[in-house]
Amino acid sequence: MGKSKAARRLLWGGACVVAGLVGFTAWAIKPAIAPVTPPAPISFDTTEIQRGEKLAAAGYCVTCHTAAGGKPFAGGLPMVTGFGTIYTTNITPDAATGIGSWSLAAFTRAMHEGVARDGSHLFPAFPYDRFTKTSNEDVKALYAYLMSQPAVSQAPKAPDMPFPLNVRLLQAGWKLLFFKEGRYEPVTTQTAEWNRGAYLAEGLAHCASCHTPRNALGAEKTGDARYAGAVVDGWFAPALNASNNSPVPWNADELYSYLRKGGTAYHGVAAGPMSHVVYQGMALVDDSDVHAVAHYFASMNGSASRNVDVAQVVAGALARSRFDASQTVERGANVYAAACAACHYNALSGPQAARPELGLKSSLSAADPTNLVNVILHGVSLKEGLPEAMMPAFGTALTNDDIAALVTYLRKTRTDLPPWQGVAQLVAKQRDDAKKN
Structure with missing residues (x-):
């Protein structure tokens, strides 16, 4: 009788683990967003582009997405982490190697949720855990500015990370532990400034x-x-x-x-x-x-x-x-x-x-x-x-x-x-x- 109970518990435990993995995978897999034809710069409002330029500066986009001696925003800058080296991506409007085929919806999802147009999870070296606080209006202006920059054909470099850390799907687990999606909410007791x-x-x-x-998993520590x-x-x-x-x-x-x-x-x-x-x-x-x-x-x-x-x-x-x-x-x-x-x-x-x-x-x-x-x-x-x-x-x-x-x-x-x-x-x-x- 004891062995029978132990076997049933083991069976139920295994079933729960399998069900949990299936549920996690179903939640973690994100759909691709259909590609678009790169929008023409003339399709954006000049004032919005100018505002997007200031927002890009505030976010240090050119600093991170420009390699030494490289073209602005074309990526390739190595970012050395405790888990390997990640190379920043091309965020110029080149359709083949950059984000030219990304719609505003795809760009917004990347900023707010850390998910690329093809549905893959972005590594948190791209600070989407911070960018998620940016308003839809500011993301739209940033998109207008980046899509108005010169397109550069430069394929992104694959991250130099050991298996299984290089598996994008596992980044969803990191998000479960450390990521909270949502826009900034003003503190009513503080001033506008x-x-x-x-x-x-x-x-x-x-x-x-x-x-x-x-911490050991690369997330910002909290408290003091x-x-x-x-x-x-x-x-x-x-x-x-x-x-x-x-x-x-x-x-x-x-x-x-x-x-x-x-x-x-x-x-x-x-x-x-x-x-x-x-x-x-x-x-x-x-x-x-x-x-x-x-x-x-x-x-x-x-x-x-x-x-x-x-x-x-x-x-x-x-x-x-x-x-x-x-x-x-x-x-x-x-x-x-x-x-x-x-x-x-x-x-x-x-x-x-x-x-x-x-x-x-x-x-x-x-x-x-x-x-x-x-x-x-x-x-x-x-x-x-x-x-x-x-x-x-x-x-x-x-x-x-x-x-x-x-x-x-x-x-x-x-x-x-x-x-x-x-x-x-x-x-x-x-x-x-x-x-x-």
Whole structure:
């Protein structure tokens, strides 16, 4: 009797598993949407195209969908993930290799549900979990803009991912766990400016995609980890929440100046991927929208409640940067005196955006030294940071030990924060990774 009951339970359990798999498969399989003839640019309203251009900038479409040296929006940019390398797709209106045969309905489904025209599930490297918040009207304008761009014939590259991670159907399982489809809903207790900033930041601009750490399955963490900072593309996207301990708070004015101008005297300059946000993204966005995004993040990072005496903080940073001959017994101090002091010494003039006071820079107060290491290794080009200002790369002039000593010295003498661990190993890794790329 016992064996009979056990057999029945096993049979019922197996049947439930089979039924569940059949149900999941039926739900996961999405129908293809019929192809269309690429719409002529003249069929779109000029005003809508222009609005779509700004929306594309806010979403950094050209940044992600353009390979180094490639045609705009033609795809091919490698995105290295913990599961393999994914190459961005061609989103020009080429019918054979791009999205020229996609109707507005197909484009909207991709943006809102993460499903391609042929019914296949998109990998979440395409941040549809953020784009789903974008309104139908804005998706329509974005579609009009992209369909008005020059068509480029460039076949997409297949993802370099091991089986079964490369099976598109399995992405539906990821969606069941982590994806919530739906448009942005305004918060009635907040102002119109706050809601506009939240709509852009949480949706099309997908700020959380870089500034929020991810779990083992590649989904954004929630709770206190939201906007807590994360390593992305070899850089550290700093915390945008209250855990950011920059000496001078990131208030709305500082955030606006950084996003609009590429840097501030109190926080340093944009470099690496963040320079694309400034110059390929926010540069084309309306001023009111940049203000709105700055206002939104300032409201969540606790800057208004920190009660920091900025003048005192600045005075302290200037005092720490004054040359002390006794420090030159340290290797890092000698490297600083030889390579850095001439440009980063502000004396009594006060900090200047074009020559950042290192004791105020976010890269020195961050929980991770990656950005400081990268800037020393690779510099800040004229295309990054502030217009007509640059920092030379010291990767060829300084050894790994020199840079590690410099980074350790700056953290110790310019902040009261605990020392970073594993600096020497990080410097070697960042240099090696740059050679590979």
